[in-house]
Amino acid sequence: MLAIASADDVIELVHTARDTDAALYPEGGATALDYGLPARKPGYSVELAGLNQVIDYPWRDMTITVEAGITMQSLAAILAEQRQRLPIDAPFAEQATLGGLIATNYSGARRFGFGTLRDYVIGISAVDGNAKLFKGGGRVVKNVAGYDMCKLLVGSLGTLGIITQVTLKVRPLPEASALLVARPVNLAAAEKLLAALNTSLATPVAVELLYGNQFGDEWRFIVGFEGSAAEVAWQIETLQAEWPREALAEELAVIDQLEQQPGAWQELTDFSLPAGDVPLVVKFSVRPSQVCTLLDKLRTFDDQAAFQAHAGNGIVIAQFRQIPAVGACKFLLQQLQPAAHACGGYAHVWSAATADDFTRPAWWGGVRGEMVYMERVKQQFDPQRLLNPGRFIYEND
Amino acid sequence: MSIAGISELAAELRRIVGPDGVLSAAGEMLVYECDGFVVEKDTPDVVVFPRTTEHVRQIVLLCRRRQVPFVPRGAGTGLAGGSLPVGGGVLIVLTRMREIVEINLRDRYAVVQPGVVNVKLTERLRGTGFHYAPDPSSQGSCTIGGNVATNSGGPHTLKYGVTVNHVLGLEAVMADGTVCEFGGPSEDLPGLDLTGALVGSEGTLVVVTKVWVRLTRDAQSVRTMLGIFESCDDATAAISDIIAAGIIPAALEMMDHGILEALEQAFHFGFPLDAQAILIIEVDGLEAGLDAQRERITAICQAHHAREVRHANGPAERIALWKARKQAFGAVGRISPSYCTQDGVVPRTRLPHMLRKITEITARHGVRAVNVFHAGDGNLHPIVLFDEKNADEMRRALDASNEILDECLACGGSVSGEHGIGIEKIDFMPKMFTADDLDAMSRLRQAFNSEGLLSPKKMLPTAGACSAERSHPGRRAAV
Ligand SMILES: Cc1cc2nc3c(=O)[nH]c(=O)nc-3n(C[C@H](O)[C@H](O)[C@@H](O)COP(=O)(O)OP(=O)(O)OC[C@H]3O[C@@H](n4cnc5c(N)ncnc54)[C@H](O)[C@@H]3O)c2cc1C
Numbered sequence: 067m068l069a070i071a072s073a074d075d076v077i078e079l080v081h082t083a084r085d086t087d088a089a090l091y092p093e094g095g096a097t098a099l100d101y102g103l104p105a106r107k108p109g110y111s112v113e114l115a116g117l118n119q120v121i122d123y124p125w126r127d128m129t130i131t132v133e134a135g136i137t138m139q140s141l142a143a144i145l146a147e148q149r150q151r152l153p154i155d156a157p158f159a160e161q162a163t164l165g166g167l168i169a170t171n172y173s174g175a176r177r178f179g180f181g182t183l184r185d186y187v188i189g190i191s192a193v194d195g196n197a198k199l200f201k202g203g204g205r206v207v208k209n210v211a212g213y214d215m216c217k218l219l220v221g222s223l224g225t226l227g228i229i230t231q232v233t234l235k236v237r238p239l240p241e242a243s244a245l246l247v248a249r250p251v252n253l254a255a256a257e258k259l260l261a262a263l264n265t266s267l268a269t270p271v272a273v274e275l276l277y278g279n280q281f282g283d284e285w286r287f288i289v290g291f292e293g294s295a296a297e298v299a300w301q302i303e304t305l306q307a308e309w310p311r312e313a314l315a316e317e318l319a320v321i322d323q324l325e326q327q328p329g330a331w332q333e334l335t336d337f338s339l340p341a342g343d344v345p346l347v348v349k350f351s352v353r354p355s356q357v358c359t360l361l362d363k364l365r366t367f368d369d370q371a372a373f374q375a376h377a378g379n380g381i382v383i384a385q386f387r388q389i390p391a392v393g394a395c396k397f398l399l400q401q402l403q404p405a406a407h408a409c410g411g412y413a414h415v416w417s418a419a420t421a422d423d424f425t426r427p428a429w430w431g432g433v434r435g436e437m438v439y440m441e442r443v444k445q446q447f448d449p450q451r452l453l454n455p456g457r458f459i460y461e462n463d
Numbered sequence: 464m465s466i467a468g469i470s471e472l473a474a475e476l477r478r479i480v481g482p483d484g485v486l487s488a489a490g491e492m493l494v495y496e497c498d499g500f501v502v503e504k505d506t507p508d509v510v511v512f513p514r515t516t517e518h519v520r521q522i523v524l525l526c527r528r529r530q531v532p533f534v535p536r537g538a539g540t541g542l543a544g545g546s547l548p549v550g551g552g553v554l555i556v557l558t559r560m561r562e563i564v565e566i567n568l569r570d571r572y573a574v575v576q577p578g579v580v581n582v583k584l585t586e587r588l589r590g591t592g593f594h595y596a597p598d599p600s601s602q603g604s605c606t607i608g609g610n611v612a613t614n615s616g617g618p619h620t621l622k623y624g625v626t627v628n629h630v631l632g633l634e635a636v637m638a639d640g641t642v643c644e645f646g647g648p649s650e651d652l653p654g655l656d657l658t659g660a661l662v663g664s665e666g667t668l669v670v671v672t673k674v675w676v677r678l679t680r681d682a683q684s685v686r687t688m689l690g691i692f693e694s695c696d697d698a699t700a701a702i703s704d705i706i707a708a709g710i711i712p713a714a715l716e717m718m719d720h721g722i723l724e725a726l727e728q729a730f731h732f733g734f735p736l737d738a739q740a741i742l743i744i745e746v747d748g749l750e751a752g753l754d755a756q757r758e759r760i761t762a763i764c765q766a767h768h769a770r771e772v773r774h775a776n777g778p779a780e781r782i783a784l785w786k787a788r789k790q791a792f793g794a795v796g797r798i799s800p801s802y803c804t805q806d807g808v809v810p811r812t813r814l815p816h817m818l819r820k821i822t823e824i825t826a827r828h829g830v831r832a833v834n835v836f837h838a839g840d841g842n843l844h845p846i847v848l849f850d851e852k853n854a855d856e857m858r859r860a861l862d863a864s865n866e867i868l869d870e871c872l873a874c875g876g877s878v879s880g881e882h883g884i885g886i887e888k889i890d891f892m893p894k895m896f897t898a899d900d901l902d903a904m905s906r907l908r909q910a911f912n913s914e915g916l917l918s919p920k921k922m923l924p925t926a927g928a929c930s931a932e933r934s935h936p937g938r939r940a941a942v
């Protein structure tokens with residue numbers, strides 16, 4: 067374990083790793099280290115949480131430049147002083163770092179209204195496997211000078227570079243916030259509600275479909291609103307009037323977020339974090355219109371499974387509790403991936419209790435044509451394969 | 464290339480796309496020797512118009528076999544020389560690939576070919592409740608392929624984001640002739656976000672042959688305002704304060720006195736000619752929230768001594784206002800024979816400083832600039848006026864432009880907010896980026912375009928990209 071205090075430290079470390087052919091495993095808050103295939107090559111973990119300074123916060127420009135090891139909680143606190151925020155839901159924010167979130171391209175319920183990290187990172191610095199510190203983007207909200215290295219690094223799982231510094235575009239904190247909770251009679255009814263939302267005048271920031279034992283094994287349809295008090299109130303009224311009663315098993319409940327702590331938003335953020343020993347967590351990306359079809363199918367594989375769908379975006383996170391006797395890898399290849407493909411998308415593993423028997427295509431949702439070019443990019447940025455080797459999609463790792 | 468070589472190449476290209484899809488006679492090349500950046504010109508050896516991805520694939524394979532450079536081009540409205548065929552070669556013009564392939568409202572995406580003109584998609588979606596958000600001022604002629612390649616912005620990208628925020632996937636012909644899909648209608652596919660990295664790559668990494676774009680719900684309501692100011696200082700200070708107040712208008716555009724004069728001469732819109740600056744401010748969203756936002760904005764403008772804040776009454780007035788904004792560039796022709804447009808960006812709090820600097824710099828060089836720009840993003844477009852026939856004046860105009868961009872960098876900004884680097888701003892790249900930054904970018908290019916045949920000598924000042932050393936010399940206007 068090597069603690070980092072500056073970008074220069076990172077450069078030096080990569081030099082040493084190159085000389086000794088040791089792998090480097092970047093580590094932020096260590097909340098998601100089981101994301102990706104298990105590491106096999108010996109090496110060091112690179113502790114980035116010390117790299118946590120605010121470099122510049124010109125709040126009137128609504129941008130901030132920080133070091134990558136800053137925790138999401140500290141970042142949120144600093145932004146809140148100016149009534150601003152980064153609208154990305156982070157679980158365990160007191161521990162998880164901005165760099166870790168960017169590396170895993172993590173997002174939660176609010177992605178429907180606000181997008182994902184790729185929409186907020188406007189400048190980035192990283193040290194690649196050649197021990198070169200490079201940056202992309204800048205500190206202004208609009209910028210097309212050069213290739214968009216920010217997009218390249220968001221979601222690269224630390225395999226192209228160790229992220230040291232980030233400039234973000236930020237947003238104002240909303241004045242009001244509320245959640246509307248419905249219980250659809252079944253999945254077909256849930257799809258009706260989803261389709262109706264798609265043409266409603268209401269503009270929710272979150273559209274979630276959940277199933278799990280905290281809800282007594284019932285579906286919950288949760289729609290989140292943020293904005294001025296008048297906007298939030300109008301939308302709740304509108305949806306209450308618009309939604310077909312026959313699709314609902316009971317009256318709608320409204321949670322006024324400002325009055326309830328710790329908050330229903332936080333519960334949404336934490337919903338999919340594996341509690342205890344869930345043997346397999348899988349993330350599906352499908353077309354939004356196929357979410358209910360997919361959930362219906364997934365229920366037939368495991369009636370104990372819990373689900374969180376960012377339904378407006380076609381993202382489903384499934385926690386499987388019962389793995390067929392063939393094992394998790396075969397389960398993925400033979401059942402889950404065909405189900406995802408049938409819905410126009412892909413499935414990949416979030417975490418697995420026994421990760422050792424997984425093949426790379428099983429873990430990462432199969433092989434797509436564009437992966438050839440991902441290999442070529444990797445080869446350019448980390449030819450010695452020192453950064454998180456073996457963990458990501460690269461066939462040649 | 465020899466004349467015989469060119470006619471052989473043209474014949475082979477005709478075999479691929481048919482006899483009406485190739486131009487090679489010298490007289491036919493004039494249109495293609497530059498784009499909206501007219502300072503530098505270079506003729507392609509052959510121009511080819513593919514109609515399918517398969518055509519593009521075969522064209523690229525042919526160019527590779529013959530080791531001829533090739534450059535993609537859309538409508539040629541680019542302002543940085545991105546589609547200039549430096550050193551000749553084959554210009555692949557994608558305007559005949561103009562089909563809207565699919566519209567899927569439930570899943571909120573559309574699939575278009577690269578030659579679809581931006582406004583055509585808008586027109587097709589009218590009445591559906593959805594639209595494609597990026598709306599460059601050139602949307603009546605530029606193509607979505609060109610928008611993707613330059614990561615275009617527009618007035619409404621302040622709130623809704625630029626092109627890359629609305630591209631879900633691409634089909635492309637790679638520099639080696641393979642056809643590959645990146646991303647697609649489902650979000651968050653595992654692996655690197657190559658789609659994101661390819662948007663804005665200015666035709667130097669791939670030839671885009673299909674685009675999956677995100678569709679956005681139409682806003683329920685909109686309020687458009689016109690803030691009239693006695694000084695540029697007041698107007699720019701108001702812009703900065705609106706942003707700092709946490710208001711995100713759908714659009715926030717500024718026009719100064721010079722551009723108003725040009726617009727009035729050309730179109731008689733009825734702008735107040737004694738004002739020094741006007742702001743077009745639009746907020747959109749839920750009806751329930753708009754009046755409150757309008758009041759706040761009006762109050763901020765008034766605090767900065769706005770003479771008047773007019774409210775557009777109804778859609779007709781709004782359309783007229785936007786028409787004026789989108790024709791502003793065109794109107795400049797009325798007040799000056801030639802002009803060059805810059806595309807710098809500064810943090811929004813630095814706008815008052817930058818506008819003063821623009822006046823000071825142009826005065827020092829004995830030229831004049833007029834301003835119409837995406838103020839809410841801090842994205843300046845000073846238009847420096849000159850007469851092409853006056854070589855000295857032209858040189859001074861370009862010197863002033865360059866100094867303006869240097870000042871943007873000194874303010875912590877960028878030399879391009881939306882037009883791209885192309886050939887125009889290559890010399891600025893080393894000012895904005897370190898050698899290692901640029902090296903990382905060339906390595907990205909290496910991963911996609913290792914032979915360098917695809918749009919050579921653009922964007923990065925790597926070996927050979929400097930305008931001084933070109934094998935087939937282009938024509939640089941007398942500077
Ligand atoms: C599959 C999955 C499971 C999750 N499970 C949990 C969970 O059980 N508990 C929980 O609290 N949250 C969990 N999360 C959410 C997690 O909090 C976020 O993904 C993110 O906040 C991780 O931040 P971190 O600082 O803890 O990253 P880490 O866990 O330290 O690192 C995550 C990954 O990012 C890389 N990385 C970290 N920092 C950098 C950097 N600066 N540069 C380059 N690469 C870097 C690491 O090498 C590693 O591969 C999970 C997320 C995912 C995707």
Ligand SMILES: Cc1cc2nc3c(=O)[nH]c(=O)nc-3n(C[C@H](O)[C@H](O)[C@H](O)COP(=O)(O)OP(=O)(O)OC[C@H]3O[C@@H](n4cnc5c(N)ncnc54)[C@H](O)[C@@H]3O)c2cc1C
Nearest residue numbers: 537538539540541545600606608609612615616666671881
């Ligand atoms: C009056 C006027 C107003 C403008 N306003 C704006 C504005 O508000 N916002 C803005 O962003 N821009 C603006 N522009 C600039 C220009 O319109 C944009 O850059 C536009 O995206 C270019 O599209 P095009 O089809 O004309 O592309 P071209 O000019 O033909 O090409 C531009 C670049 O894209 C590449 N390219 C084109 N098609 C493809 C493809 N299929 N695959 C790969 N590469 C390709 C070319 O090689 C070149 O590098 C304006 C221009 C004018 C003349």
